[in-house]
Amino acid sequence: MTTTATTAISAPTVSGAPHSDNVGVRLRWAVADSLTITKRNILSYTRIPEALFFSTVQPIMFVLLFRYVFGGSINVTGTSYVNYLMPGIFVQTVAFGSVQTSVGLAEDLQKGLIERFRALPMARSAVLAGRTTADLCRNVLTVVIVTVVGFLVGFRPTTGVLPYVAGILLILLFAYALSWGFAVIGLSAPNSEVAQVIAFPLLFPLTFASSAFVPVANMPSWLQGFATYQPVSVTITACRALMLGGETATWVIQSLLWSIGLLVVLVPLAVHRYRTRI
Amino acid sequence: MQYSIEADTLKKTFTGKHEVRALDGVSFNVAEGTVFGLLGPNGSGKTTAVRILTTILQPDSGRARVLGHDVAKHASLVRSLIGLAGQYAAVDENLTGRENLQMVGRLNHLPRSTVAGRAKELLEQFDLADAADRILKTYSGGMRRRLDLAAALVARPSVLFLDEPTTGLDPQSRNDLWEVIESLVGGGTTVLLTTQYLEEADRLAHSLAVLDHGHVIAEGTPEELKADLGATVLEVGLDTIENARRAAELFRPLGSHTPQVSGTVVEVTVDNGPESAMAGLRFLDQAGIIPAAFTLREPSLDDVFLALTGRRTENESDQDGDPALSGGRGRRRGSPAMETVGMGELS
Numbered sequence: 101m102t103t104t105a106t107t108a109i110s111a112p113t114v115s116g117a118p119h120s121d122n123v124g125v126r127l128r129w130a131v132a133d134s135l136t137i138t139k140r141n142i143l144s145y146t147r148i149p150e151a152l153f154f155s156t157v158q159p160i161m162f163v164l165l166f167r168y169v170f171g172g173s174i175n176v177t178g179t180s181y182v183n184y185l186m187p188g189i190f191v192q193t194v195a196f197g198s199v200q201t202s203v204g205l206a207e208d209l210q211k212g213l214i215e216r217f218r219a220l221p222m223a224r225s226a227v228l229a230g231r232t233t234a235d236l237c238r239n240v241l242t243v244v245i246v247t248v249v250g251f252l253v254g255f256r257p258t259t260g261v262l263p264y265v266a267g268i269l270l271i272l273l274f275a276y277a278l279s280w281g282f283a284v285i286g287l288s289a290p291n292s293e294v295a296q297v298i299a300f301p302l303l304f305p306l307t308f309a310s311s312a313f314v315p316v317a318n319m320p321s322w323l324q325g326f327a328t329y330q331p332v333s334v335t336i337t338a339c340r341a342l343m344l345g346g347e348t349a350t351w352v353i354q355s356l357l358w359s360i361g362l363l364v365v366l367v368p369l370a371v372h373r374y375r376t377r378i
Numbered sequence: 379m380q381y382s383i384e385a386d387t388l389k390k391t392f393t394g395k396h397e398v399r400a401l402d403g404v405s406f407n408v409a410e411g412t413v414f415g416l417l418g419p420n421g422s423g424k425t426t427a428v429r430i431l432t433t434i435l436q437p438d439s440g441r442a443r444v445l446g447h448d449v450a451k452h453a454s455l456v457r458s459l460i461g462l463a464g465q466y467a468a469v470d471e472n473l474t475g476r477e478n479l480q481m482v483g484r485l486n487h488l489p490r491s492t493v494a495g496r497a498k499e500l501l502e503q504f505d506l507a508d509a510a511d512r513i514l515k516t517y518s519g520g521m522r523r524r525l526d527l528a529a530a531l532v533a534r535p536s537v538l539f540l541d542e543p544t545t546g547l548d549p550q551s552r553n554d555l556w557e558v559i560e561s562l563v564g565g566g567t568t569v570l571l572t573t574q575y576l577e578e579a580d581r582l583a584h585s586l587a588v589l590d591h592g593h594v595i596a597e598g599t600p601e602e603l604k605a606d607l608g609a610t611v612l613e614v615g616l617d618t619i620e621n622a623r624r625a626a627e628l629f630r631p632l633g634s635h636t637p638q639v640s641g642t643v644v645e646v647t648v649d650n651g652p653e654s655a656m657a658g659l660r661f662l663d664q665a666g667i668i669p670a671a672f673t674l675r676e677p678s679l680d681d682v683f684l685a686l687t688g689r690r691t692e693n694e695s696d697q698d699g700d701p702a703l704s705g706g707r708g709r710r711r712g713s714p715a716m717e718t719v720g721m722g723e724l725s
Binding site for chain 1: 429432433434454455457458459460462464468469470471472473477481482484485486487488513529533534535536539
């Protein structure tokens with residue numbers, strides 16, 4: 101029954117799935133498996149009303165809340181508050197959205213789906229790759245919605261289309277890196293409820309003790325260092341610079357370094373958790 | 379003889395807050411085309427054995443082979459040859475039945491052109507065609523189990539692992555599932571089945587092993603086990619504990635096993651149900667004792683355990699767990715399916 105590399109795929113005879121030890125075939129299968137899981141997650145996600153609400157209605161509410169309720173009391177220099185706010189909303193929204201990664205994985209574990217996946221001849225990497233890719237797709241939808249709402253309430257980027265798109269890509273990369281962090285949480289939590297509860301004490305300081313909604317200069321001095329250089333703020337500042345002008349390169353590089361650094365640490369950690377979790 | 383599944387001195391200990399020795403040297407062989415039952419209460423190691431044989435877990439020591447392939451060394455190959463359906467009905471409840479089966483088909487790397495057809499075929503075979511495009515949240519427990527089983531069969535595996543396939547199902551759904559499993563076996567599939575229900579093992583398995591705390595404590599055909607155990611349990615309820623003790627003394631000659639008293643109930647395992655029942659009634663009548671209840675029933679896992687180990691099953695660990703059904707210590711019956719049956723229903 102052992103298949104040699106020359107005959108790539110054993111014929112699917114009466115019983116069993118095709119099997120191959122050929123590296124090329126296995127690689128192709130790994131990509132196909134990731135896409136299958138991605139599709140499954142997106143499909144599954146469009147049928148969970150809470151999740152849809154989380155990534156569509158909630159960001160709109162945040163835009164309206166800060167634009168019309170709090171915005172009048174917050175002074176920013178150099179630009180209008182709505183222009184200041186929108187890059188912050190983008191990053192805050194995708195950061196909150198990454199909670200779905202941990203909740204989804206914890207649920208898959210809880211319901212025995214991962215156990216089924218482990219007994220299938222699919223690629224080991226596909227569950228995590230498919231989950232984070234699906235979350236990336238969802239984030240694309242979210243930034244499109246927030247862009248539209250932003251323009252409707254008066255957001256006017258000043259630097260043109262290309263820098264705007266670059267800013268969006270920077271946010272998506274950062275969100276992708278965060279997803280892997282939340283994958284680690286999801287794979288470590290005993291159930292999906294705990295996965296959700298663990299996520300918020302992490303997210304709140306990162307999104308609110310940041311430059312997302314108010315200038316860091318108005319915060320107490322002990323908080324300013326953290327609020328300026330933590331990854332969410334760095335990405336927001338880079339994004340503001342790209343969309344509204346100002347010092348760009350240093351912040352963009354810092355944001356890229358954070359995202360790449362997080363990926364370098366978190367991907368192996370998540371993979372390790374996935375392999376060792378029973 | 380050709381063995382489809384071979385387990386050789388498997389050991390597995392889970393470390394953590396409490397160290398659990400889930401398997402402590404378990405060996406068994408399953409002949410090609412037969413059904414093998416692993417019988418045991420929660421925490422006896424059944425699920426751990428299945429997880430090792432299906433490549434999900436690595437044993438600490440020992441070897442396991444499926445169709446001659448070492449499960450640890452050739453995990454990927456083994457995965458392409460087996461199917462697994464579990465007690466948790468591991469299907470995505472936000473997808474439809476069809477979508478679930480197609481997903482599993484693609485993850486099995488079936489040719490693109492055959493995935494949809496295979497899903498349709500299975501949905502029809504498992505009587506789910508009408509519900510094929512409904513989201514699983516609307517399925518009943520029995521339908522989910524059928525879909526779960528269908529998902530395990532997408533790639534037409536020749537070896538199938540069923541981990542407590544009917545735990546938590548109502549008697550009708552259980553019976554339906556048994557028929558499906560029987561027809562699969564008729565088609566030549568080798569099945570390893572874990573169960574807490576002696577009745578299930580008796581109906582489906584050609585041979586079985588009884589697991590207790592990670593040890594095989596008995597092995598053989600269901601007939602052999604039942605011959606050791608006695609075929610029927612006579613269960614008599616009395617009005618007082620005193621009368622129960624007297625009845626237990628009276629019943630001593632009925633079988634080779636000592637009658638067991640718990641509270642006002644006396645149980646004795648006998649070889650010939652109706653004959654023993656008549657004798658038992660005569661003894662009671664002669665002693666002037668009128669029973670409050672008088673029942674013949676098939677032996678449960680609990681009775682097997684009592685006969686083999688001298689103690690009742692304890693469901694101490696959720697390792698294999700179905701908390702809803704596991705019951706507590708000193709539980710009287712192993713199985714909700716094995717409802718007490720009246721004398722008249724037994725031959």
